[in-house]
Amino acid sequence: MKTKPSIVFVQTAFIGDLFLSLPTLDQLKKKYINHQIILICKNGLSEIFLKEKKVDFAFEVQKGSSASYNQVLNKLLEFQIDIVICPHQSFRSSFLTARIKSKTKIVFGSFWNRFFFKTTVVYQKTWPDVIRQLNILTPLIEDLKNEIQKNDWSYLNFKNTDQKFIKIPDVFSYKNTFNHIVNNTVSHDFGLIQSVAIFPGSVWKTKQWSASGFSEVVSYLLKKNKTVFLMGGPAEKNICDEIQSQNPKAINFAGKLSLYESFLKLKDCDLVISNDSAPAHMATSLGISVISIFGPTTVALGFRPWADNAVVIENLNIDCRPCGAHGHHQCPKGHHRCMVDLKPEMVTPFIVDDYK
Numbered sequence: 001m002k003t004k005p006s007i008v009f010v011q012t013a014f015i016g017d018l019f020l021s022l023p024t025l026d027q028l029k030k031k032y033i034n035h036q037i038i039l040i041c042k043n044g045l046s047e048i049f050l051k052e053k054k055v056d057f058a059f060e061v062q063k064g065s066s067a068s069y070n071q072v073l074n075k076l077l078e079f080q081i082d083i084v085i086c087p088h089q090s091f092r093s094s095f096l097t098a099r100i101k102s103k104t105k106i107v108f109g110s111f112w113n114r115f116f117f118k119t120t121v122v123y124q125k126t127w128p129d130v131i132r133q134l135n136i137l138t139p140l141i142e143d144l145k146n147e148i149q150k151n152d153w154s155y156l157n158f159k160n161t162d163q164k165f166i167k168i169p170d171v172f173s174y175k176n177t178f179n180h181i182v183n184n185t186v187s188h189d190f191g192l193i194q195s196v197a198i199f200p201g202s203v204w205k206t207k208q209w210s211a212s213g214f215s216e217v218v219s220y221l222l223k224k225n226k227t228v229f230l231m232g233g234p235a236e237k238n239i240c241d242e243i244q245s246q247n248p249k250a251i252n253f254a255g256k257l258s259l260y261e262s263f264l265k266l267k268d269c270d271l272v273i274s275n276d277s278a279p280a281h282m283a284t285s286l287g288i289s290v291i292s293i294f295g296p297t298t299v300a301l302g303f304r305p306w307a308d309n310a311v312v313i314e315n316l317n318i319d320c321r322p323c324g325a326h327g328h329h330q331c332p333k334g335h336h337r338c339m340v341d342l343k344p345e346m347v348t349p350f351i352v353d354d355y356k
Helices: 015-020 022-031 047-051 067-077 092-101 129-138 142-148 153-157 212-223 234-246 259-266 278-285
Strands: 005-010 036-042 057-061 079-087 102-108 119-121 195-199 228-231 272-277 289-293 310-315
Touching: 005 022, 005 092, 005 102, 015 022, 015 057, 015 119, 015 129, 015 278, 022 036, 022 129, 047 057, 047 259, 057 092, 067 092, 079 092, 092 102, 102 129, 129 142, 195 212, 195 234, 195 259, 212 234, 228 234, 272 278, 278 289
Parallel strands: 005 036, 005 079, 036 057, 079 102, 102 119, 195 228, 195 272, 272 289, 289 310
Antiparallel strands: none
């Protein structure tokens, strides 16, 4: 296996970014059927992509540990690498990419990348991240290049007057191609909702809506006789416990499931409600309807849930958004109005079950 030609995909960002890379990984598999795909990602994130056969090999790095990067480089010496692709815009990822032995390397252009790499692609700041990442393949795939160059795709980041996103063109839409998960109950217009997964946590505190807000939404769902799962890792256990204390009928899985087990659990759900965080992207990759609550970030940054059956709830009445690409641990202005002003009644109208 290690003598087969290989493509290395360097994406060491957060798990949500990795899920937004799925269309790019699928394009590589489709184009290079005789190559094997090697993923380099952050520690703890590769299991889903290996078990669901999105990649053939995966090596994990520990951020801040040069030893872990060197170990990965040594392991890659065993492979015949033809192409390296790095959509992650960080100096550390670029430096790693530069050290991998390969005939072809493609990265996004930056002031440092232009010194290290022959082939760079413009990072389209205003495009949705899925198309932005697909764009990095245009030096390799002519048909994809022709499609992407047809338009300025910024408009797909914005919503109509009914708060729904403009339909994603079929050529860029993502269909559920996971091996072990098939959800035949999903409605693409939020109809027939029976089971809902609530992910109230976030790595960034300012991106996290209030426990009371989520709790009221859960109460609304339970009154409608819906099954509610409270989801998240160990860091989200406290907020999920708080929500469950107000809603004892909610089923609390926080801290009890691995990332992959949480992913598999989504097959039982018709709707995911989360902050602007990875679960929204996990859900849309499966075709599951999503309501995503945006605070300090905006859809203009490109990280919207990539599906037509997705809704983003946000405060459009303040001018300090976005305050950064990822949010902060504390509101820079001290008021956190981007989240404080969001009320449960802004979320519940999008949870309907009387039409299909």
